[in-house]
Amino acid sequence: MRDLAYGLVRVLDDSGVAVGPWAPKLDLAVLKRGLRVMMMTRVYDDCMFRAQRQGKTSFYMKCTGEEAVATAAAFALDDSDMLFPSYRQQALLLARNWPMLDMMNQIYSNAGDRLKGRQLPVCYSSKAAGFFSISANLATQFPQAVGWAMASAISGDTRIAAAWIGEGATAEGDFHHALTFAATYRAPVILNIVNNQWAISSFQGIAGGDEAPFAARGIGYGLPSLRIDGNDFLAVYAATQWAAERARSNLGATLIEHFTYRREAHSTSDDPSRYRAADEKDKWPLGDPIERLKQHLIGRGSWTEAEHAVLQEAIEREVKALQREAEAIGTLHTGEKPGRATMFEDVYKDEDWRMRKQRQLFGY
Template structure:
């Protein structure tokens, strides 16, 4: 990956992205990395050194023909693949409709998950129903996996009498108690600390539960990100913390 174009090659500088949305991007040709180049470490026993190549390299599951190969092949059957695709398509359609409502003044606020649909949906599908979901505003698709319907989500965004929080939250700040989907918060990054705290409590009470949370790379500048990593690395609770590197922070390139 060292020969690929990046936003910045020097530390302590504000990089200039090589491509902007709408421009044709060229990252140096076809990928040289192949499925199987990076091994699959045991998440329960691996050390930071074991996973360092994964942080610096490119981990591929699909080959150039679109086939899952190597240790990272999840061995999903056709029904699981179709279900995951249906969730993602549903979210894409939902986002498209809701952003049009916002742009025409029918909603006060809306944020899309365009291009990130698979991030939360695939991971939530891999969890058990008793596991806790601590989302940012880019992971509403996890609610589909947990059984929430679009009408309920629309009612929340509109803030009508069927809104499950009775208008006490901004649009897109979903919460879904039945699916253990914790309320989205406007201050970015708070969900990381909350996820670690609940995971610590679950471990203390010897419950068979896992917590999962996400944030964007821009939010990694927030204190909550570092607090969460500090406590997670010290107490090692059952928590999955994801940094979604979409290279944007709100509306500014990170």
């Protein structure tokens, strides 16, 4: 196992052919659905980014170039498995067919936002989709996922958990606490490190990636650890499927480092031209996940450039129509907003005396 933490598991070669022992036997239909979800995610990201620039929301974060990490994992997991994402796995929701309109309402903090504007845009939450509330405090989702997985095992459930963390956030104590508990209690959990090379303006070497791959950190905890090509839909699928089988067979947790690249800014509040070369993204050697899966399908004779262009146009039309629908409900500065008094609701199941005092202080 040790070598797998230091190497790079790949399936798609540079010409888009699936090779090697990790190549998963996947239906073409699954690959095409995966391609569609990745394309939808990219179009959704572009629309929401523009909406922020137009002042319709305060904040947005794209996952451009990293779409395979979340999409392929969602397809390899069962729909009832529990997801503990960071803010860059919006594709998980789309892969689980969660309505994009609901996600847009959250970005706009409008009257359709189930979270009533209380969460930072992009911090989605959906119990129905098995998608744990995203926390803007980095790394909290890691121990939470391990705890959830331990509870699942203790109660005899077959569901497993999966969590995602950025390579920068592995510097948080929560990352290490999660690995300790995962290893000690053999928690049925998949722990994903998304190494997209940058933590805002800090390159991955500052988080320790130059000393050893992030995957190698799992070895010290006795966890099977893989370092994989995160821009390869088939490699992400295969590694997740392998880890899920281990977890479901009571063999415990797996650590997976997804080697990928953040093509765009950290968020709408960031300007990467201040800290990295403008052409760096074009020099990234592992390519683009959408382009690579497209080439694979074309190579197998089951997809064409023309079909791809038609699908791209259809997705753009669909996303724009949903955007219009969301904006008709409201945006950051338009439409109805929840009353201020609602900030005291839903905090505790039964109102705490301190909460009551604060509410009364504000005259509600």
